[in-house]
Amino acid sequence: MKSLLQAAAVGLAMATTMGSTTAKAAEPEPVYELRIYTTNEGKLPDLLKRFRDHTCALFEKHGMTNLGYWVPVDKENGADTTLIYVLSHKSREAAKESFKTFGADPAWKQVREASEANGKILAKPPESIFMTRTEFSPELKVSASDPERVFELRTYTTNEGKLPELHARFTNHTCKLFEKHGMTNLCYWTPIDVEQGHNNKLIYILAHKSKEAGLASFDAFRADPVWIAAKGESEKNGSLTVPQPEGVKSVYMKPVDFSKIK
Known part of the structure; x- marks a missing residue:
């Protein structure tokens, strides 16, 4: 009887593991988004502070995943005015909904208004490219x-x-x-x-x-x-x-x- 119970336990563990592996394998590939921001002169530090202190956390709150954030090395590529970053989303539709709720979040509205009290940060609308691996x-x-x-x-x-x-x-x-x-x-x-x-x-x-x-x-x-x-x-x-x-x-x-x- 003991050996039968042990065999059943092993079988249950294997089934659980296989089920978990199957579920993991079935997870859809995320959608990636490359975003490029160009600031007005002298405003890049303000943009970085806003992301550091608020935006990244708000992105996560609304279902987006922060991956990499960079600034160009060379001045001719926008070292003083450009932020380049990559997010991931569960799907294109999820990204749309995430940005909708993010944009409507009172916390974001307050942060944006406070950060632009001395002038607009962005020189133009952000560039956005949705991508798959x-x-x-x-x-x-x-x-x-x-x-x-x-x-x-x-x-x-x-x-x-x-x-x-x-x-x-x-x-x-x-x-x-x-x-x-x-x-x-x-x-x-x-x-x-x-x-x-x-x-x-x-x-x-x-x-x-x-x-x-x-x-x-x-x-x-x-x-x-x-x-x-x-x-x-x-x-x-x-x-x-x-x-x-x-x-x-x-x-x-x-x-x-x-x-x-x-």
């Missing part, structure tokens, strides 16, 4: 492994019909070569909306020990015979990306003190 992207891990790291936001715009080929090149070659040359693949996304590049854009973030290390890594990557061969083979019928400066855009960024990802 690509099949070859690693899972986005929230960690503050190295506060000194810098990050690089890269956006590729492809020629018509070339996005699948670009994805294939990253899947088969590029991601592994990035790691080989000291870069960390953080996450890769495709915009959800056609008008924001669903059919022709790849957006991703890398991490580097420093901007100088990132530039050196790319020099070594571009000189790698494996990359040269892969690029040549993939572009036998023409370049995958549109001509510069629109083809590949890069912004080096440093995490702010309240960013979960560092």
Whole structure:
């Protein structure tokens, strides 16, 4: 009898574990949102203070997940006026509802009014791009492994019909070569909306020990015979990306003190 009870207990534990695993596997992939804020001159510290003291907590209160917050390293990319961040949502519909309740929250209205007592903070409406992870992207891990790291936001715009080929090149070659040359693949996304590049854009973030290390890594990557061969083979019928400066855009960024990802 004892052995039967033990077997039943083991079976129940296994069923519970399998049920939990199945439920976890069934969880839908979150929707990611890249948001870019441009402030009026001298107002970036006010914006950062508002996020640090209030906005991030209010986002979480209304069902949004704070991931990474960065400011550009270089002045030409908006070091003094730009905040770039990534949120995740359960779905596009959930994001819409979250921002609706956030905007109507009396606490937010009070914070916004107080923070803009001496003038508007934002120079224009925020830019927002809803995205999904690509099949070859690693899972986005929230960690503050190295506060000194810098990050690089890269956006590729492809020629018509070339996005699948670009994805294939990253899947088969590029991601592994990035790691080989000291870069960390953080996450890769495709915009959800056609008008924001669903059919022709790849957006991703890398991490580097420093901007100088990132530039050196790319020099070594571009000189790698494996990359040269892969690029040549993939572009036998023409370049995958549109001509510069629109083809590949890069912004080096440093995490702010309240960013979960560092």
